[in-house]
């Protein structure tokens with residue numbers, strides 16, 4: 219690693235460049251495609267240089283959507299996705315923080331039972347329990363609602379585990395010192411545990427937000443009202459439009475817009491990460 | 501400020517582990533009491549029961565004549581200094597000191613005043629805006645003390661607060677703690693396994709062994725008149741030498757041992773009471789070969805194998821005694837320096853010897 223071998227370096231860089239190109243290329247194609255006019259795709263060759271229709275494609279999708287296939291304006295779908303992703307993220311974070319707090323810091327009857335119950339939910343992601351969950355959500359009249367979109371996805375324990383692990387690394391004396399300092403359990407949670415968990419919360423926020431944003435199967439199943447379409451399933455709707463060719467230039471414009479919010483979340487949270495990494499204590 | 505009363509205090513952990521087996525102790529208002537004992541003897545458990553961090557299995561604990569058995573730590577009006585300091589890592593030093601006051605609803609200006617007073621007293625004012633991570637071990641120690649100080653509690657509890665410091669800093673902080681306690685006159689209970697700390701700090705010493713009290717007394721009482729063989733060997737460094745009475749009688753010391761109680765069968769002799777020069781008074785003489793000579797600065801230790809005994813014996817002398825390794829020589833002991841014990845009970849057999 220430390221020694222300087224020109225050929226080794228070159229090779230390493232080549233491999234990296236190829237790898238990056240492989241990842242970037244589809245993104246590039248999507249961006250390029252979103253700037254083309256309606257006719258470009260029918261010629262059978264993929265254009266690799268930007269076209270001149272960017273503004274018109276993006277504004278059309280943002281404002282009007284593809285009404286012909288029943289897709290609402292992108293702006294609205296982005297908002298729906300955002301609400302769902304945020305609800306899932308915040309819901310999961312608060313539930314998992316509180317349940318990890320309970321499991322680590324309180325001795326209550328059947329503590330182990332609860333622990334295992336939570337553990338078992340790890341084995342039951344939405345896709346596995348999708349039929350019964352649909353039934354429950356339908357019976358509760360939550361089809362076509364934000365509650366129906368987010369609540370079934372909130373119930374899972376991944377984050378609880380991560381926080382439990384993290385809380386167990388916090389020295390017990392900290393809790394005792396807080397007790398002597400007159401902090402009750404909730405105050406200890408708010409004043410000590412939460413600030414110490416900032417880095418973990420930021421990391422999980424990113425992961426959970428993207429998880430929520432990318433949900434596909436579940437929204438597809440329970441939303442029939444276009445007002446609740448999320449962006450990811452909206453894209454799918456557009457590509458499967460009956461008796462016409464998919465309008466790729468418009469779809470790609472949607473794809474690019476759909477990819478932006480997660481990128482923004484990562485960019486924003488990265489600052490918190492770095493702050494957390496440089497400021498927290500071992 | 502307050503007195504603390506422990507009556508029959510017991511702690512039994514799950515699995516029938518008796519960590520503390522019925523402690524009776526009264527700590528007067530303003531007194532500095534040191535709990536000392538070997539690792540695992542229940543010092544921390546006892547202290548934590550007083551703090552309220554550990555439930556009390558049996559017995560009563562009174563602070564200022566108020567039974568506090570079931571009160572939360574915060575309601576007992578005590579402050580504790582932890583061995584690893586337990587500073588809040590995400591708060592500044594100021595935040596650390598202020599936290600306990602804030603939780604008690606003390607007014608802003610009052611908090612400012614108290615924190616600055618405590619910081620001045622402990623000379624940590626320049627660090628008030630720093631996070632604990634950016635402090636040295638000694639400075640963290642001071643912050644931990646400060647956090648206890650600002651609360652102006654009725655009692656301080658210390659659990660080996662100096663054991664994470666290097667030797668030099670430990671001595672310095674020891675002196676400062678002593679001075680601070682003298683000045684504030686706050687009742688203090690201090691746990692340590694370092695007998696030097698125990699001897700120098702406390703008004704009174706409580707020697708614990710296996711969850712029970714072996715002896716309570718001023719440091720000098722405990723040192724000069726250990727109540728049991730355990731205390732005798734635990735307090736004092738190097739440890740007290742133990743020789744069978746029969747061995748001394750064989751050496752022709754009969755006349756000098758007559759005043760001992762009949763059940764005495766072991767004699768303890770402090771390493772500095774085995775002298776190289778013969779005193780003028782009547783005394784005992786033992787002969788031994790110097791196996792090892794250990795120079796330790798201001799003093800030296802001789803490891804001696806006594807003639808006719810397989811008990812390794814340590815002798816402490818002035819810095820440069822006129823001896824060489826392998827030399828066989830005579831050691832002199834005054835009768836007043838003998839500590840008589842009974843092997844079976846482990847207790848001191850007779851009062852008023854030293």
Ligand SMILES: Nc1ncnc2c1ncn2[C@@H]1O[C@H](COP(=O)(O)OP(=O)(O)OP(=O)(O)O)[C@@H](O)[C@H]1O
Pocket residue numbers: 513514517518519537538539540541542543544545546693
């Ligand atoms: N939570 C617990 N459950 C069971 N046994 C415990 C628990 N905590 C302590 N003990 C036992 O109680 C005894 C006393 O422990 P304690 O921590 O008070 O010792 P100590 O005198 O403070 O020792 P040290 O000098 O090493 O700190 C030990 O034998 C220990 O194993």
Ligand SMILES: [Mg+2]
Pocket residue numbers: 543544545
């Ligand atoms: Mg301890």
